[in-house]
Amino acid sequence: MNNIVIELLSLYHLDVSSNKLEKTNISLKKETITNYIDSLIEEILDSPNKRLYLFKDGSTEVKNSVSKIITKAEDHDRVLLNNAKRLLEKEVKTDKKLQKTLGIKVQRGSLMQIHFKQGKSDNLLICKVEHDEILNEKSFEINRGLNTKKKVYKSFLYYLPNENRQGEIYVNDKNESKYWWDDFLELDQVKTDEYNTEESIDKIITAISSTTRKREFEFDNTILRNSVVGYYRNNKQFNFSDLIESVFENYTPIRDKYPLGRVKNKLDKLIEDDTFDNQFTIVPNKIKKRKKQTIKVGPGLVLKIEEFVNNLETVFKVYDKAGEHGMIILTDEAYNYVRGNVRKDN
Template sequence: MNIFNTSCYHIFIGNGTTQKFKGTAAATKNFEQFAKEAVKQTQGNISTQEYTFNANSNVKTEFENYLINPSNWDVFSKTMAGYLLSEQQTSQAQVANMKVKLTPGSLLVIHCKPPHNNTDILVLVKIEQEEVASAEDFEKLFGLPVDKKALNTAFITFEKDQEPQLLVSKARAYWTKFLDVSPVRLDSVNTANAFDALDNQLKAVKRNHKADYLHLRNHLLTFLRNRSGQTISYNELIEVVFENHKPLDSNFKPEELAKKLINLPKTYKRPFDAQFNVDMINVNAKRVKQSVMLTDKIELNIKDAVDNLDQLIQPFEKNGEKGIVILSEDGYEYFKKSN
């Protein structure tokens, strides 16, 4: 990636000011390397959601104006910092009654181009400062973390005669308002498509590993249900539900399944983002229900996600007879015997 312009502005919410980073030659060289790493990590971040600019987005308009007159980079980058400061001040005012204070931060603004490609890329990275103590005198200092993976980022591709493409990660409210963007896909669509994609893949597990299938599908549902309204990363879902699964069948390899699932956001017939807010409205009862035939006349229906499924339903074997034990007070009342 060829980098043309970079700027970093420290944002001070309390006094409503921004300050451009200016340093020595050595410091500037370090910053340039920091910016290169920021572009690399932002471009390679797979936990993103696709957005589109709203009609009057200032970020879009200002960058397109800058492309017409590249000598105005300093004006453009300072304007970006001012817009972000304004949105963060608004957010701070909204949470002031809860005695919450937004973390100080800095904004990286980077213009770059891929080699042999006539597209322009705008990279925006909001970095929250961290308070640390100096190892020499334990004086409190504020600094920027080297690892920028979990930050508010935007990787925006501008191509002639095309609508810009935005990949946004960790999109807090002030960040999306600053960008003035809307998600391409509704949260309900993302959730339903992700669930369907994973559910389809689990059918292959069901054929040979019924117990693992039942527990994985239930864990998938509980993972989503328990995070309703929250932003999740698809990678985190795969790690928690599939990679960390302890197989009930020794022949089942959950890590191999996890590798097959990782690219589903791009390859499934109905695409979904690798980061989205969970909205289960379209994951209806028909999709969720699971049926287990116990005999030719008795069927166990699991109508929704069940917390602690492995504790509520357990296998039972005694004297050559096999069955299950279901912990249920209501069921006990139906089948108890009076003395």
């Protein structure tokens, strides 16, 4: 990776079950290690799924450790160890709580702390990486090693301030684990979940509707809009990559010429839009104003979609018979409304 220089690397395995730490000595002189670290850093730098944070006010442990790690202070090894101890303490406490209340465990892994430079800029990466146990095919002993396929559980990326930029902190954690960003790192979220929910859904739906307003593509827009609302309704966590994959990547337009590629391009630009975070906890009551949609279906007649409709594209059918054409709505409620109230065809 261009312009990346590793200045310091530390790895501790966290054994939550036994409440023990184990330092793993790794050498940057080994090509396999440097390839792994380069790939890990690249994965985190390129990830669109991150959230902006700030250090809490006052003196906090991880914040105080940054300068000693960056300058390789005389006691920096102790500082690295203390960060690992701190995380283990928070994970043991959280693990007991999760097992008692939800019957699940904290994800197992190791703490990696990396000081790296990009040009003249200093950066600190603290991340929880996957550490697998494998059965050696020759000795049949269990060995532990870094997973080269699935690397990162959670990450803290700090672009340190310098003469050319302000310091910025980004956290990548699909589960928004509070023990990670609040208890361990002692950070504050810059934008609230309420703000992120409202702002993101507004921008995403606008990206769909503003791409084309041609009448012939209105139904495709309606289906995609409905699917976006469904994503917000059916998920607790917003993750931009998940949204793109679940709603847009597998969508087959009703109209062959529907400009789905242009819609995706607009969404790609939204990834770089810093008006909302690309990862946050969805607040359901902040999507209400975007649930409703009104479609004109005739003079004085409108169809109002007030909530996410499952399989919307199968609810409507074309009616074309004896020179008459229109739309059939296939729902029990529509049937019950017209049954006995509307004259049947002769």
